[in-house]
Amino acid sequence: MKRMLKVNPSDAVPIWKQIEEGVRRLVASGALIRGAPVPSVRTLAKYLRVNPATVAKAYQRLAGAGILKVKRGEGTFVEDEPPTLGSEERSNILRNGATRYASLSITMGVDRKEALEVFNSSWRKLSGKGEKAPRCFMRVN
Amino acid sequence: MKRMLKVNPSDAVPIWKQIEEGVRRLVASGALIRGAPVPSVRTLAKYLRVNPATVAKAYQRLAGAGILKVKRGEGTFVEDEPPTLGSEERSNILRNGATRYASLSITMGVDRKEALEVFNSSWRKLSGKGEKAPRCFMRVN
Amino acid sequence: MKRMLKVNPSDAVPIWKQIEEGVRRLVASGALIRGAPVPSVRTLAKYLRVNPATVAKAYQRLAGAGILKVKRGEGTFVEDEPPTLGSEERSNILRNGATRYASLSITMGVDRKEALEVFNSSWRKLSGKGEKAPRCFMRVN
Amino acid sequence: MKRMLKVNPSDAVPIWKQIEEGVRRLVASGALIRGAPVPSVRTLAKYLRVNPATVAKAYQRLAGAGILKVKRGEGTFVEDEPPTLGSEERSNILRNGATRYASLSITMGVDRKEALEVFNSSWRKLSGKGEKAPRCFMRVN
DNA sequence: GTGGTCTAGACCACG
DNA sequence: GTGGTCTAGACCACA
Numbered sequence: 226m227k228r229m230l231k232v233n234p235s236d237a238v239p240i241w242k243q244i245e246e247g248v249r250r251l252v253a254s255g256a257l258i259r260g261a262p263v264p265s266v267r268t269l270a271k272y273l274r275v276n277p278a279t280v281a282k283a284y285q286r287l288a289g290a291g292i293l294k295v296k297r298g299e300g301t302f303v304e305d306e307p308p309t310l311g312s313e314e315r316s317n318i319l320r321n322g323a324t325r326y327a328s329l330s331i332t333m334g335v336d337r338k339e340a341l342e343v344f345n346s347s348w349r350k351l352s353g354k355g356e357k358a359p360r361c362f363m364r365v366n
Numbered sequence: 367m368k369r370m371l372k373v374n375p376s377d378a379v380p381i382w383k384q385i386e387e388g389v390r391r392l393v394a395s396g397a398l399i400r401g402a403p404v405p406s407v408r409t410l411a412k413y414l415r416v417n418p419a420t421v422a423k424a425y426q427r428l429a430g431a432g433i434l435k436v437k438r439g440e441g442t443f444v445e446d447e448p449p450t451l452g453s454e455e456r457s458n459i460l461r462n463g464a465t466r467y468a469s470l471s472i473t474m475g476v477d478r479k480e481a482l483e484v485f486n487s488s489w490r491k492l493s494g495k496g497e498k499a500p501r502c503f504m505r506v507n
Numbered sequence: 508m509k510r511m512l513k514v515n516p517s518d519a520v521p522i523w524k525q526i527e528e529g530v531r532r533l534v535a536s537g538a539l540i541r542g543a544p545v546p547s548v549r550t551l552a553k554y555l556r557v558n559p560a561t562v563a564k565a566y567q568r569l570a571g572a573g574i575l576k577v578k579r580g581e582g583t584f585v586e587d588e589p590p591t592l593g594s595e596e597r598s599n600i601l602r603n604g605a606t607r608y609a610s611l612s613i614t615m616g617v618d619r620k621e622a623l624e625v626f627n628s629s630w631r632k633l634s635g636k637g638e639k640a641p642r643c644f645m646r647v648n
Numbered sequence: 649m650k651r652m653l654k655v656n657p658s659d660a661v662p663i664w665k666q667i668e669e670g671v672r673r674l675v676a677s678g679a680l681i682r683g684a685p686v687p688s689v690r691t692l693a694k695y696l697r698v699n700p701a702t703v704a705k706a707y708q709r710l711a712g713a714g715i716l717k718v719k720r721g722e723g724t725f726v727e728d729e730p731p732t733l734g735s736e737e738r739s740n741i742l743r744n745g746a747t748r749y750a751s752l753s754i755t756m757g758v759d760r761k762e763a764l765e766v767f768n769s770s771w772r773k774l775s776g777k778g779e780k781a782p783r784c785f786m787r788v789n
Numbered sequence: 790g791t792g793g794t795c796t797a798g799a800c801c802a803c804g
Numbered sequence: 805g806t807g808g809t810c811t812a813g814a815c816c817a818c819a
Contacts, residue, residue, distance in 0.1 A: 234719045235711075239803065249473045276804050316484075319476060323488040325387070326467040330489075331394035332433065334448045335460060337489055343457075344485065347464040348471075348478055378802095380809060407792065417811050422792070429517075437516045439791050439818035452734030521818065531755045558819050598766075601758060605770040607669070608749040612771075613676040614715065616730045617742060619771055625739075626767065629746040630753075630760055660817095662794060689807060699796050704807070721803035721806050 232273050240275055244283035252292055252303060254352060262300050263293065373414050381416055385424035393433055393444060395492045401446050404434065514555050522557055526565035534574055534585060536634060544582050545575065655696050663698055667706035675715055675726060677774050683728050686716065 230247045232240055251257045263269075266284060270277040284301055287293040294304045330340040371388045373381055392398045404410070407425060411418040425442055428434040432449025436442050471481040512529045514522055533539045545551075548566060552559040566583055569575040576586045612622040653670045655663055674680045686692070689707060693700040707724055710716040714731025718724050753763040 234722070234804095235717050239720070241803085246469070246473055250469065253473055253475045279804065282803095315474060319471065319474060319481070319484050320488060322467045322470040323481070323485040324391075324492065326463045327485060327488040327492050328387070328391045328394045329463040330460065331492055332390050332448070333456060333460060337486070340460070340464070340489070341482065341485070343460050344464040344468060344482070345478075347461060347468040348481070351465070351468050351472055352478075375810090382809080406790080408790095418792095419794090419812095420810065422794095423809095425792085435517050436792065437819090438521070438793090440516070441791055452736040454734040455737060516819095523818080528751070528755055532751065535755055535757045561819065564818095597756060601753065601756060601763070601766050602770060604749045604752040605763070605767040606673075606774070608745045609767060609770040609774050610669070610673045610676045611745040612742065613774055614672050614730070615738060615742065619768075622742070622746070622771070623764065623767070625742050626746040626750060626764070627760075629743060629750040630763070633747070633750050633754055634760075657795090664794080688805080690805095700807095701797095701809090702795065704809095705794095707807085718807065719804090720808090723806055 230269070230273065232275060234275075241279045241282040241286070244269075244273070244275075244280060245286050248283065248287055249292060250351075257303050259303050260305050262302050265300060371410070371414070373416060375416075382420050382423040382427070385410075385414070385416075385421060386427055389424065389428055390433060391492070398444050400444050403441050403443050406441055512551070512555065514557060516557075523561045523564040523568070526551075526555070526557075526562060527568050530565065530569055531574060532633075539585050541585050542587050544584050547582060653692070653696070655698060657698075663696075664702050664705040664709070667692075667696070667698075667703060668709055671706065671710055672715060673774070680726050682726050685723050685725050688723055 230244065230251070232243050232247070234240060236243065248257070248263070252259075257263065263284075264272070266277050266280045270280045273280070284293055284295070288295050288301070291304055291306075294302050296302060326344070327340070330337075335343075371385065371392065373384045373388070375381060377384065389398070389404070398404065404425075405413070407418050407421045411421045414421070425434055425436070429436045429442070432445055434442050435445045467485070468481070471478075476484075512526065512533070514525050514529075516522060518525065530539070530545070534541075539545065545566075546554070548559050548562045552562045555562070566575055566577070570577050570583070573586055573588075576584050578584060608626070609622070612619075617625075653667065653674070655666045655670070657663060659666065671680070671686070680686065686707075687695070689700050689703045692698075693703045696703070707716055707718070711718050711724070714727055716724050717727045749767070750763070753760075758766075
């Protein structure tokens with residue numbers, strides 16, 4: 226399972242967004258324990274070889290979304306309580322993602338069975354199912 | 367099912383990409399008949415209230431991907447047969463799509479079961495199984 | 508060996524140019540006997556499923572280049588004497604083509620040996636070496 | 649050997665393609681060091697007296713082909729490693745290039761021997777074997 | 790009529 | 805500073 230946060234500067238999606246989503250995923254998957262500290266902006270920036278302002282932007286958005294909590298003078302932490310998302314919005318986003326993948330598959334002439342298999346395989350890789358990995362903080366080096 | 371192509375200029379995703387994906391979806395769903403003409407660049411541009419160059423870019427990309435076929439001086443048409451890809455490339459693209467959806471789901475805290483359900487539902491809508499949807503060209507006005 | 512003239516309406520190179528080069532090749536390879544008639548504009552156009560004006564344009568250019576000869580009221584024929592090309596221009600064109608192919612190969616990390624093999628294979632396909640095909644006129648149906 | 653990128657606006661081949669092929673050649677010849685930055689879109693555009701969008705199109709295509717690498721907000725760079733292609737696709741592209749050159753040669757009445765000689769000569773020039781050419785960035789003024 | 794290219798200039802997000 | 809997108813309008817070649 227990928228616990229390490231990675232970033233691709235050549236990707237179409239902005240680096241700050243990659244970081245934001247990466248952290249979201251780490252939190253959602255339980256890799257980041259609630260209440261525990263995340264690396265400082267500078268530390269993570271150095272590790273990712275990225276501009277600190279970029280990390281800061283991601284952290285600010287995550288804080289705004291209620292995923293992270295900034296304690297001045299202490300550092301940044303994972304929020305204790307998971308934020309909630311409007312259920313309509315949630316299912317819209319999910320549905321869009323599903324439609325995009327389904328559309329791609331159909332366009333490529335893939336049948337549903339194969340599409341599902343590939344999806345399951347991807348899911349396993351991401352969530353590290355069956356792995357007994359200890360819960361951990363975000364590692365930066 | 368959405369047959370009409372729509373575009374949102376304020377959206378974060380580029381207009382040309384919205385068009386590209388819209389057409390992909392129309393083709394995938396069978397709303398656009400293979401071999402039939404799509405609206406001319408200018409026509410669609412006028413309909414969408416968008417610059418012709420923007421539509422052209424989408425069309426060119428779709429042509430490059432083997433979805434559309436450009437006949438110079440004549441117009442643009444839906445390819446007769448779905449694009450044939452190198453099998454490696456094919457599975458790469460498919461895997462990427464799957465990973466994107468899986469990643470999205472995990473990030474949102476959706477479990478695999480729900481993700482699969484939503485995907486299946488989307489698939490059904492697109493492939494229009496059992497549906498009596500009349501085949502049609504892209505309508506522009 | 509490919510004696511048949513083919514045309515791809517989706518290609519970047521204009522149809523009239525495809526025809527022109529096709530005929531040039533047929534003449535150069537000896538498939539079209541000097542002095543013999545080529546199909547009429549209308550016949551070839553119908554066969555290629557192409558606008559007659561497009562064929563006419565190709566024929567006119569070929570006539571201008573001294574490859575074909577139009578005899579009013581009789582038809583169009585292959586010129587008896589092969590046209591000559593300025594030797595500098597000739598080698599420039601050739602050199603450009605060679606550089607393009609070499610550049611492509613190097614960029615793709617292909618070594619010279621492989622590049623030559625592929626070239627030879629292509630050459631054989633085009634010129635039909637080793638084949639005992641009878642000389643013939645252009646066939647249109 | 650030509651290190652300077654030049655462009656001819658009156659040429660039949662589109663400017664963006666001239667740029668694309670120019671860069672390909674510079675990379676192939678080693679004149680552009682892997683990982684090193686290429687001139688910014690605006691800089692090159694100004695140097696070539698061309699619209700930035702035109703350069704951008706070339707760069708984007710090169711990025712898509714894995715020759716260049718775009719780092720958003722930073723600039724554009726030569727990819728560290730030559731693009732890796734599906735082997736089928738690879739041989740298709742190579743074969744196409746070879747066929748184009750073979751076809752050109754035959755059309756001009758050149759025999760295989762000469763075609764090979766010219767090709768070898770071009771190859772040598774590009775790969776600069778035994779040459780002591782100083783590696784350099786793309787020069788824009 | 791079609792698509793393709795190019796320009797000039799604007800605006801945006803990123804780092 | 806960088807690249808990306810979009811517009812408006814022009815011009816061209818093709819069919």
